[in-house]
Every structure is written in structure tokens, then in C-alpha cells.
Amino acid sequence: MFRRGLLLAAALLALAACKDPGSAVNEPAPTGPGVKGAPDLALGEAVKAQGATLRTIRARRRLICGVNTGLIGFAFTDNRGQWRGFDIDFCRATAAAVLGDINAVRYVPLGSTERFTALQSGEVDVLWRNTSWTFSRDAGNRLDFGSINYFDGQGFLVRKSLGLKSATELNGARICVQTGSTTELNVADFFRSKGLKYTPVVVDTEDQAHAAYAKEACDALTADMSELAAVRAILDNPDTHMLLPEVISKEPFGPVVRQGDDQWEDIIRWTLYATILAEEFGITDRNVDEMRRTSANPEVRRLLGVEPGFGKMLGLSDDWAYRAIKAEGNYGQIFERNIGRNSPLKLERGMNALWNAQKPGLMYAPPMR
Amino acid sequence: MSAAMRPPPRRTALQWARTNLFATPLDAGLTVILSLGAAWLAWSLIDWAVLQATFTGESRSACKGSGACWALVTARWPQLFTGFYPEGHRWRVAAATLLLLMAAAPFAMRHAKAWTYLLAPAGIVLAFMVMGGAHVLPGVPSEYWGGVFLNLLIGVTGAIFALPIGVLLALGRRSNLPIVKALSVGFIEIVRGVPLITLLFMASVMLPLFMPTGVTLSRLMRALVVITLFEAAYMAEGVRGGLQATPDGQREAAKALGLGPVRTTLLVVLPQALRIAIPALVNSFIGLFKDTTLVFVIGLLEVTGVARQALADYAWQGKDVEAFAFIAAVFWVVCFAMSRFAAALERAPKVKPVQEPA
Numbered sequence: 245m246f247r248r249g250l251l252l253a254a255a256l257l258a259l260a261a262c263k264d265p266g267s268a269v270n271e272p273a274p275t276g277p278g279v280k281g282a283p284d285l286a287l288g289e290a291v292k293a294q295g296a297t298l299r300t301i302r303a304r305r306r307l308i309c310g311v312n313t314g315l316i317g318f319a320f321t322d323n324r325g326q327w328r329g330f331d332i333d334f335c336r337a338t339a340a341a342v343l344g345d346i347n348a349v350r351y352v353p354l355g356s357t358e359r360f361t362a363l364q365s366g367e368v369d370v371l372w373r374n375t376s377w378t379f380s381r382d383a384g385n386r387l388d389f390g391s392i393n394y395f396d397g398q399g400f401l402v403r404k405s406l407g408l409k410s411a412t413e414l415n416g417a418r419i420c421v422q423t424g425s426t427t428e429l430n431v432a433d434f435f436r437s438k439g440l441k442y443t444p445v446v447v448d449t450e451d452q453a454h455a456a457y458a459k460e461a462c463d464a465l466t467a468d469m470s471e472l473a474a475v476r477a478i479l480d481n482p483d484t485h486m487l488l489p490e491v492i493s494k495e496p497f498g499p500v501v502r503q504g505d506d507q508w509e510d511i512i513r514w515t516l517y518a519t520i521l522a523e524e525f526g527i528t529d530r531n532v533d534e535m536r537r538t539s540a541n542p543e544v545r546r547l548l549g550v551e552p553g554f555g556k557m558l559g560l561s562d563d564w565a566y567r568a569i570k571a572e573g574n575y576g577q578i579f580e581r582n583i584g585r586n587s588p589l590k591l592e593r594g595m596n597a598l599w600n601a602q603k604p605g606l607m608y609a610p611p612m613r
Numbered sequence: 614m615s616a617a618m619r620p621p622p623r624r625t626a627l628q629w630a631r632t633n634l635f636a637t638p639l640d641a642g643l644t645v646i647l648s649l650g651a652a653w654l655a656w657s658l659i660d661w662a663v664l665q666a667t668f669t670g671e672s673r674s675a676c677k678g679s680g681a682c683w684a685l686v687t688a689r690w691p692q693l694f695t696g697f698y699p700e701g702h703r704w705r706v707a708a709a710t711l712l713l714l715m716a717a718a719p720f721a722m723r724h725a726k727a728w729t730y731l732l733a734p735a736g737i738v739l740a741f742m743v744m745g746g747a748h749v750l751p752g753v754p755s756e757y758w759g760g761v762f763l764n765l766l767i768g769v770t771g772a773i774f775a776l777p778i779g780v781l782l783a784l785g786r787r788s789n790l791p792i793v794k795a796l797s798v799g800f801i802e803i804v805r806g807v808p809l810i811t812l813l814f815m816a817s818v819m820l821p822l823f824m825p826t827g828v829t830l831s832r833l834m835r836a837l838v839v840i841t842l843f844e845a846a847y848m849a850e851g852v853r854g855g856l857q858a859t860p861d862g863q864r865e866a867a868k869a870l871g872l873g874p875v876r877t878t879l880l881v882v883l884p885q886a887l888r889i890a891i892p893a894l895v896n897s898f899i900g901l902f903k904d905t906t907l908v909f910v911i912g913l914l915e916v917t918g919v920a921r922q923a924l925a926d927y928a929w930q931g932k933d934v935e936a937f938a939f940i941a942a943v944f945w946v947v948c949f950a951m952s953r954f955a956a957a958l959e960r961a962p963k964v965k966p967v968q969e970p971a
Contacts, residue, residue, distance in 0.1 A: 312925075313909075313912060313914070313918060313921065313922065313925075314918075314921050314922040314924070314925030315925055316925050316926075316927055316930060317927070319925070320922055320925040320926045320927075321692070321697070321922050321923075321926065322926060322928070323671060323688045323689055323926075323928070325691070325692055325697050328926075350754070350756065351756075352756055352912065353912050353914060353918075353922075354912045355909075355910050355911060355912050357814060357818060357910075358814070358817045358818050358911055358912060361817065361818045361819075361821055361822065362821075362912075364821075364822065365821030365822060365824070367821065367832075451933075474930070477927060477930065478930045478931040587927075588927040589927075
């Protein structure tokens, strides 16, 4: 009897011991101006009813960001245990905009099945976790997608020695593809619609597909572009391989929030848009202070908080976007640093170029006014 | 051993080899071919793992040789063993590991005093408090715990809390009370009929949706509850085997001595049944320890999770073999130690020397 009681007590104690303590040692206390400088919540009852997420984050002085458990270029930890990557930079930008401190983030690595539950149950505030925006996920899950921060899609990796310019020249090629995946169906559809023939080299896992391509068991490897870039990075001579320009499926990655807190959704969406607008206006982390002082462009002045009142509409202080850009740079910088030219992945901007770039892409933010 | 019991004088190694390895030309040929093959295998393994290997470096580019790239392990050993626990506080992980080993120690000793078993849950609770902070030390949320430590924590906690539950379930299954029996059988059969991974997914995906708002049970806790219950169902069957193997005469003799049913079970039946069940229980423990790697699927960064993260860093991309060879080595050491301790337990004298009550 005594023993059972002891076990029960021990179990209860263990539960108590495991409760999340308020502050944690390796989470440096937020220092930035965000908490102090943020306006008080004198925003009216309507916003109060909706701004629960922002209030929670302010109270705990930390953003909790759901991220991938490990994906090259997008979310990983370095040798010292620091999180890095494309999605991580957006977490940091969000923390800078909301709390004024890029370090005020707790990263929660999430598997692909549990990510939505973690968000719905309030375990995380937002998913910046390469999640494809689809109809059923948006409409069926009580979740909302903020916007799209990376347009991925299925493509082809080939050897440059083949001298190909386009996927339409792959007639008769042997193509390595993972069995039972949507990639297999996509590639079948693509070749049928173009009236081309191919020989599928079907393998069971991603790793086998990579190995088969490396051993030249096939002429082309097909998978999502970001994955192909990661494969190319570890091939013996990455420069002798290329990604063909065709993208044959849609995998738009975007941040995800809970349904029902529109203010928080606005904050996430406009944090992303702030980085896109910054690239459009030529604002970088280096020149943002100068632009803030000297720019006469009214949109820039509104974005950087020189014209007052815009941050308040989000429930933030007016310099929210300035802080995000100052911390992480504009969209182009985040892209190039993590997955683009300045990274081992060497992904082209492609669809992720600005809408008005020389080679136009799909990145488009509504105007700042 | 007395001289009379000694076996006949031993043959020389040469004689032994002649009868066992080179008896016929076919035997001789097979022996030569197989030993050459084994030597070649051993040599290429040593060559890869030691002679040509690189042991230090900040990324895979440091690994120039054709051998293993152990730099991955040396550069990230704090993560592989402690997860993302803050640097200045790693002593707490070491202290918690010691507490866990102490909690498990009575189960590996020949004649541990009964009260030492009661310290096991206390040791586990203390380990949790040291890790979490318990409002005395600076708090570290369980998201930051990881690596081999997390496997140990889940394994030891699961095993120690599952054992009493498993014993109760086994007794319940043999009970004459219909409701107790039905509940025990139902629990055991349902849990055993479902893969652990689905239970983990349920705990991580469905459970939070049923919790009242504001109440969150950390994912580690959810995983622990699931693994403990899962393990209890398996242990129950091991214990039941022990109970069935205990002769009925023991029970009858206890009754004749005037012991009631509770004391008969506690003092006569269970000690014998548990000893018989040791191989089955150790089997469960070892299985449980290896199953702890499954919590990776719900985002807990135990050692394979940390390794996968390292492999998602461009600096170490493609060094999967080294990462998983290291993990295999760690698991082999722990599991082998468990089976050795268990073998020692089984060899212990069957009956404790009688002690006169003071």
C-alpha cells in the first residue's frame, strides 16, 4: 500500500517537476526595445478579443516557433547547437518585429504529422516549417496559411554533360523516382501530357534514389527542387550537375497560424511582406538606418515607421518592420544566405524572384499604405 | 573444483584444431577460406574505423582520408549526449544520469534490500528536478533535453514505472474476479495489438486536442506515459509466465502456514515468479531501450534525432554511416551491459540465506 502511494506521489512530483518553468537559462532574457517600446494594449475590445496570441507571447516574452526537425538549408543546428536556415531566419525576423529581439525564440522541432496539432493545441505560436499550402489543409484544419515564403515544386536534376536545356528534351531518358510517391505520379503526368517517353528507375527511398543517380543508373533524378539542390550539394562534383528550369508540380511553403486570431495572422503575413517590400525598395540590413533617415519614398517611410500609425494597426510599435529588416535583412538576403548563391544549395531564385525582377518570379507583396 | 571432478587432461591446441578444423580436406579448405574472409573483413573494418579515419574537425571537409569521419561525433558530442542543454549547465545532465543509474541499480543487484527499490522512483523524480530546475536551479524546458541522455531517461523511467504496473496486470489477469480479469486482459491485448509508434502518434496528435485549454502536458511527459503503459503490457505477460511456472505447491504450503492471500503473493509467489521471469523481463527492458528511438517521430530529439539534425547541416551532410555506427555502438554497449547484469542475477543463489529476525 505504502509503495503504491509512494509511486503515485512520485508520478505527481514528476509531473510537477516537468512543468515548463517560466524562464530558461539558455534563453537569453529579451533585451531589445520591443517589450518596453511596444504600445500598451489600449486598442479596443475587438482587438483584445482577437489578440490572444500576441498577448501570450508578450507575457512570456518569447516566440515559440514550430520548425522542421532537420532540413538542409531550411532548418538545422550547427556544431554549437544554434538553429540556422531559411525558415529559422523568418522565426527570428518575427521575434524581432514582435519582441524586438531575434534571440527571444524557442524552437520546437516538429515531425510532419504532429505539426498541425502542436499549433492547434497552442504548443507553438506559428509554424515556419516548409509546409505546403493546400486546400484541405487550409479549409479542413482550423488553420490559416499566412502567405508563401518559398515556392517549391518538382523538378529534374541532370548531368551537364547531357547538354540539356529543358525537361522537354528528356525523351527516352531513364528517370530515378521514388515509388509510391506523388512525385511518381507527377512525372508520369508530365511525360504523358508532353507526349514523351521515359523509363522509370523506381527505388524505394530517397536515399536509394540519390545513390542510383550518383551511380549513373539513370539520366535524371526527379524530386522537389530544394531536395534536388541538397542532393547536388553532396555529389562528387556539384558543378557538373544542373537543375532543369521546368517545375512540374506546386509545393508552396508558407507560415501557418491558428484560425481565429486575425491580428496574429496579419503580423505573420506582414513580417514576410516587410522583407519582400524591403527587397523591392532596395532596403538591406546594412542600409536600413540610412534609408530610414533619408528616404523620401512614402512607402519606405511607412514601412520603416517614419510615418507613424502603421505598426499600431498590427498591435505593434511603429518600428516593427525596421527591426525585422535590421535583424535579418530583406527577402533576397535571407534567400541567398541560406539556400541561394551564397549557400551550398545554390538554388536559383526562379519562381521566388520578385514579380518585377529581370527574370520575374512570383514574390509579390501588397503595397504599404 | 576438486581434483576428482577435473576433466581429462586437455589436448594441445594443435590436436584440437586437427579434429575440429582440418579433419578432412574439405574442412581444411573451408577453414582456410573462411578465416581469410574473416581476416579481410576485420582488416577493412579496422582500416576504415581507425587507421584511415579522421577524428577531429569542424565539418566533413576535414575528412580527407578514405576512412570514417568521426569528426562528426567529436564536434557534436555534447549534442549527441545531452541534446541542446545549455552549455554551462551540462553537469546537471551528468548528475541526472547518475541519479538514473542509481535508481536502476537495485534491479541489477543480487540481494538488494527491499527499501532500495522504493528509492528508484525517488531517484527518477530527483533526476527530473535536476534537469528541469524545480524553481531552485534556472529552468530548462524539456524541449532542450536530448541525446543519449533522453534515451536513458525514457528507458529507465519507463522500465521502473512499468514493472509494478505490469505485475499488477499479470496478477489481475490470473485473478478470479471477473471485472479485474476482464480489464487486465483487455488492456494487455489492446496495447499489445497496436504498434508503439501509433500510440506515440495518438499521444502527440490526439491527446492535446482533448486537454482543457491552458493545460499542456509536455511532449516528453506524453511520450513517457505512453511508453510506460506500453511496456507494462509486455512485462505483464513476462510476469504471468513466471506466475504460471511457480509450482502450486508453494501457494498451498503458504496457505498451510497460515499466510493470507496478500502475503502469500508478496512473500512466496512473486519472489519466485519474478526470478523465473528475469529473461523475459530483460528482453522487455532491452526492447524498451531500443524503442526509445521511436520518440523521434514526435519531435523529441533523442540521439537518432540529434544525429539526423547533424546530417541536415551541410557541414555533415552524407555522413550517415558514421552517425548511425556511433549510435549502434552506444546502444550495443548499454544493451550488452543489461544482459550481463541479468545473467549475473539469474546465477544468484535461488534461496536467500535465512536471516533470523533481530
